Amino acid sequence: MSTEQVDIKEVQRQISKIVDPEIGMPIVEMNLIDKLDIKDGQVDVEYHATTQYCPPVFALKISQDLKDNLMQVKGVKGVKVLVTGHYFADAINRQVNKPAAGPDAPPSEQAPKQ
Numbered sequence: 569m570s571t572e573q574v575d576i577k578e579v580q581r582q583i584s585k586i587v588d589p590e591i592g593m594p595i596v597e598m599n600l601i602d603k604l605d606i607k608d609g610q611v612d613v614e615y616h617a618t619t620q621y622c623p624p625v626f627a628l629k630i631s632q633d634l635k636d637n638l639m640q641v642k643g644v645k646g647v648k649v650l651v652t653g654h655y656f657a658d659a660i661n662r663q664v665n666k667p668a669a670g671p672d673a674p675p676s677e678q679a680p681k682q
Contacts, residue, residue: 572643574606579644582637588618590626602652609645611638617654624656631664 583604584596595601595615603614613634617627631649638647649664651657 572609574609574611574641574643576606578641579604579606579611579638582641583613583634585637586630586633588626589629590623591618595630609643610648611641611644611646612648612650613638614650614652616652617657620653620655622654624654624660627651627654627656628660628663631660635664 580596583601584594586595587593588595588598588600591598598618600615600618601613602616603612605612615630615634631651634649635647638644649661651660654660
């Protein structure tokens with residue numbers, strides 16, 4: 569079995585493309601990334617919101633953009649994104665990390681079979 573290595577530089581490049589939609593700056597330049605782990609094709613990224621009361625729609629967009637961009641990196645099998653320091657963090661984290669229900673979803677995002 570061959571395990572494709574995930575290029576950390578490509579992961580970082582994809583993260584650097586994410587812009588805070590309210591402020592208009594890349595989240596990397598704002599030092600919002602707190603944790604980045606890559607193991608066996610699984611990428612876990614944790615970041616904090618600019619403020620506790622950042623509009624939830626913006627925090628959700630940042631989280632979803634992170635997940636979408638990282639899923640494009642060669643060798644990435646799954647992505648888990650966690651936002652911290654936000655009053656709506658639990659709901660945002662559940663939404664962005666929930667399995668996709670459709671059969672066209674990547675295997676890592678498909679709903680479990682019954």
